[in-house]
Amino acid sequence: MRLLIIEDEPGIARFLKEGLEEECYAVDVAYDGKSGLDLAMTNDYDLIMVDWMIPGLSGIDVCRHIRQSSSSVPILFLTARDTLEDVVFGLESGANDYIRKPFEFEEVLARIRVQLRSAGQGGEVLSAGPLTINPVTHQVFCNDLELTLTPKEFSLLEYLVRNKDRPCSRSRIIEHVWDIHFYSDTSVIDVYINFLRRKLEAAGCDGLIQTMRGIGYIVKSNVREA
Amino acid sequence: MRLRSGTGVINGSRRLPAMSLRNRIALYYTGTSAILMAVVFTVIFLTVDGVVYNHFDEELRHEVNETLSDSHVHELDVCDFDRLKEMGLDEAREGRHQSRHKVRKVAEIDPEYVQLVDNAGRVVSKTANLAQNVLTFRPSYAGVRYFTSELGQSTLRQVQVPLVGRNGAVEGYLIVAVPLKSAMIVLRDMKYIVLVSYPIVILTLFVVTRLIAGKSIQPVEEVISTAESISQANLGLRMPLPSNQDELYRLSVTINALLDRLQDAFQREKQFTADASHELKTPLAVVKGTLDVLVRKPRDTGHYEERIRYCLDELNRMARLIDQLLLLARCESDTTSPNIVLLYPGQLIETVISRMTPIAAVRNITLDLSIGYAGNVAADPAMLEIMLENMLSNAIKYSADGSGVSLRIDSLNGRPVCVIEDHGIGIPEAKLESIFKRFYRVDESRSSNTGGSGLGLSIVRRLADLQHIDIAVTSRENHGTVFQLTFPLTEN
Numbered sequence: 001m002r003l004l005i006i007e008d009e010p011g012i013a014r015f016l017k018e019g020l021e022e023e024c025y026a027v028d029v030a031y032d033g034k035s036g037l038d039l040a041m042t043n044d045y046d047l048i049m050v051d052w053m054i055p056g057l058s059g060i061d062v063c064r065h066i067r068q069s070s071s072s073v074p075i076l077f078l079t080a081r082d083t084l085e086d087v088v089f090g091l092e093s094g095a096n097d098y099i100r101k102p103f104e105f106e107e108v109l110a111r112i113r114v115q116l117r118s119a120g121q122g123g124e125v126l127s128a129g130p131l132t133i134n135p136v137t138h139q140v141f142c143n144d145l146e147l148t149l150t151p152k153e154f155s156l157l158e159y160l161v162r163n164k165d166r167p168c169s170r171s172r173i174i175e176h177v178w179d180i181h182f183y184s185d186t187s188v189i190d191v192y193i194n195f196l197r198r199k200l201e202a203a204g205c206d207g208l209i210q211t212m213r214g215i216g217y218i219v220k221s222n223v224r225e226a
Numbered sequence: 227m228r229l230r231s232g233t234g235v236i237n238g239s240r241r242l243p244a245m246s247l248r249n250r251i252a253l254y255y256t257g258t259s260a261i262l263m264a265v266v267f268t269v270i271f272l273t274v275d276g277v278v279y280n281h282f283d284e285e286l287r288h289e290v291n292e293t294l295s296d297s298h299v300h301e302l303d304v305c306d307f308d309r310l311k312e313m314g315l316d317e318a319r320e321g322r323h324q325s326r327h328k329v330r331k332v333a334e335i336d337p338e339y340v341q342l343v344d345n346a347g348r349v350v351s352k353t354a355n356l357a358q359n360v361l362t363f364r365p366s367y368a369g370v371r372y373f374t375s376e377l378g379q380s381t382l383r384q385v386q387v388p389l390v391g392r393n394g395a396v397e398g399y400l401i402v403a404v405p406l407k408s409a410m411i412v413l414r415d416m417k418y419i420v421l422v423s424y425p426i427v428i429l430t431l432f433v434v435t436r437l438i439a440g441k442s443i444q445p446v447e448e449v450i451s452t453a454e455s456i457s458q459a460n461l462g463l464r465m466p467l468p469s470n471q472d473e474l475y476r477l478s479v480t481i482n483a484l485l486d487r488l489q490d491a492f493q494r495e496k497q498f499t500a501d502a503s504h505e506l507k508t509p510l511a512v513v514k515g516t517l518d519v520l521v522r523k524p525r526d527t528g529h530y531e532e533r534i535r536y537c538l539d540e541l542n543r544m545a546r547l548i549d550q551l552l553l554l555a556r557c558e559s560d561t562t563s564p565n566i567v568l569l570y571p572g573q574l575i576e577t578v579i580s581r582m583t584p585i586a587a588v589r590n591i592t593l594d595l596s597i598g599y600a601g602n603v604a605a606d607p608a609m610l611e612i613m614l615e616n617m618l619s620n621a622i623k624y625s626a627d628g629s630g631v632s633l634r635i636d637s638l639n640g641r642p643v644c645v646i647e648d649h650g651i652g653i654p655e656a657k658l659e660s661i662f663k664r665f666y667r668v669d670e671s672r673s674s675n676t677g678g679s680g681l682g683l684s685i686v687r688r689l690a691d692l693q694h695i696d697i698a699v700t701s702r703e704n705h706g707t708v709f710q711l712t713f714p715l716t717e718n
Binding site for chain 2: 009011012014015016018019022053080081083086101102103104105106
């Protein structure tokens with residue numbers, strides 16, 4: 001899951017990025033409206049968090065532009081303003097939800113999950129063959145045996161299972177699992193795939209991740225030991 | 227703010243608190259008219275009355291004179307009563323009337339009665355038209371007297387003339403009377419007409435005035451209903467201006483201007499609250515979020531230390547902001563009045579400089595003071611100190627590292643001035659206007675490392691206004707900014 005945070009206050013952007021990365025999200029940060037919008041338009045994000053009052057383009061403008069490009073990416077706006085009109089105005093301009101500052105970090109996580117779930121990609125327990133993934137608790141079971149994965153391994157596996165039976169190109173995997181600073185080198189994927197395969201094999205789920213030559217990887221739902 | 231219920235309270239002591247304006251106008255107008263009309267009618271009636279009696283009295287006098295002169299009994303105010311007695315009053319009268327018959331026909335319509343009475347009150351002779359009747363004689367009347375009396379059914383106007391004989395004693399009285407019948411009818415009818423028409427006219431007047439008043443204050447009702455419909459939610463609504471440029475037009479214009487100011491004040495208040503809320507909640511959110519994330523997982527000591535220091539910095543920033551907000555709130559409340567004294571500015575500035583030197587030293591900025599004016603200035607020392615501190619701290623904040631900030635006290639056109647000049651980033655000309663606005667920052671990103679709140683110069687401006695100090699600012703981008711305080715002229 002890759003998120004974009006558009007927030008001019010470095011303190012807020014920093015703890016959001018840190019906390020969300022610990023929750024296995026890939027996070028990009030923009031500190032003003034214009035660069036935020038550029039990032040939102042050029043990359044494929046699963047969710048965008050926008051501060052209301054940012055220099056350059058305001059959060060509302062960013063929201064509108066994203067919606068005008070007919071993107072349906074969930075948008076959460078962060079606001080320190082608390083009048084009802086502001087909230088209504090924000091929601092009307094295309095945001096899906098809002099969070100008032102100061103907020104609990106757990107609340108942010110919960111709201112992100114709600115948005116990802118209603119966008120069809122979060123929350124519920126995922127499964128592929130003998131494998132089950134709980135995105136909320138970050139637990140992975142293979143034949144009722146719990147696997148211990150690093151956050152990046154978890155994100156990669158989650159992404160592949162979410163898109164099971166569909167080939168995932170290397171570039172799309174990079175886009176959704178790693179943040180912007182990594183996109184020059186896709187060989188990192190192979191390294192993590194190797195780690196994952198080894199751990200899955202140890203738990204008896206070998207052969208789950210298949211290589212598609214020239215394209216990327218795929219997880220098939222009905223893979224019994226072939 | 228309902229006008230109608232309001233009047234009851236405001237005019238609580240009045241006897242007619244619930245009466246509408248149109249009724250009051252109608253009532254006052256009708257009342258005044260009623261009194262005026264009553265006076266006019268009475269004067270007319272009395273005048274007509276007087277004129278009528280005068281007319282009859284004139285006739286009576288004429289008759290008396292003619293009776294006396296025709297009878298040749300009157301000379302030098304002396305009457306030959308006996309001769310008058312012997313003369314038939316009727317013959318004299320008829321002869322006279324016949325002689326002037328062609329001239330006057332009044333005689334037939336308006337017969338005179340003549341009667342002669344001796345000094346004892348006995349009737350000596352009388353004209354035949356009196357028949358059995360006797361004219362009233364009032365012995366108590368001394369001189370020539372005109373009066374009204376009754377004779378049977380009719381009313382008479384009569385004159386009683388004493389006849390003085392040669393010995394100077396009153397020998398008898400000549401009484402001449404004319405009937406008042408036609409005149410009385412006229413007067414009575416006139417009285418009836420006036421008495422009956424008076425209430426009708428007054429009533430009609432009231433109704434008509436009330437209608438006109440209602441019509442004239444109709445626009446006022448419209449103003450009221452528009453004003454009533456304006457609330458905080460639709461403060462943008464304005465009075466429609468009437469087509470006539472009259473008082474109501476001016477009232478509407480005045481109310482609209484008032485609404486403009488109200489809306490402006492509301493807008494500013496709202497903006498300030500929004501800004502203050504944002505400025506206060508942001509550092510709070512940073513601290514809270516940072517700590518939230520920090521305790522989610524165990525971390526190493528260095529990490530904890532770095533984050534805690536970061537939070538402390540944020541809290542300090544917040545504390546400064548709260549201080550400034552409170553200061554601004556205090557100096558914007560109307561109760562604050564400066565305690566202006568004559569003071570020597572040099573000492574105060576030195577105090578401020580010594581306090582700011584350590585901060586400046588961190589970035590290797592030098593602070594210079596030159597004093598070209600040795601007199602006193604009129605200012606509130608505490609306020610001036612806050613102003614100087616804010617301005618100096620700004621100057622340091624926006625100075626380039628290793629540059630200098632200079633302070634000068636001088637006199638310009640006889641007025642003492644204090645100039646603070648930095649060699650920093652400067653302020654773009656387009657933004658020079660706005661720097662005194664609350665929460666305004668030239669650098670749009672609030673996250674700037676300078677850590678300002680955007681309130682410092684608002685406080686300076688406000689304090690300067692309170693002390694009647696003029697502030698001027700000139701700036702060149704990337705060259706520096708000059709703030710100049712011009713103090714008010716002092717007596718000495």
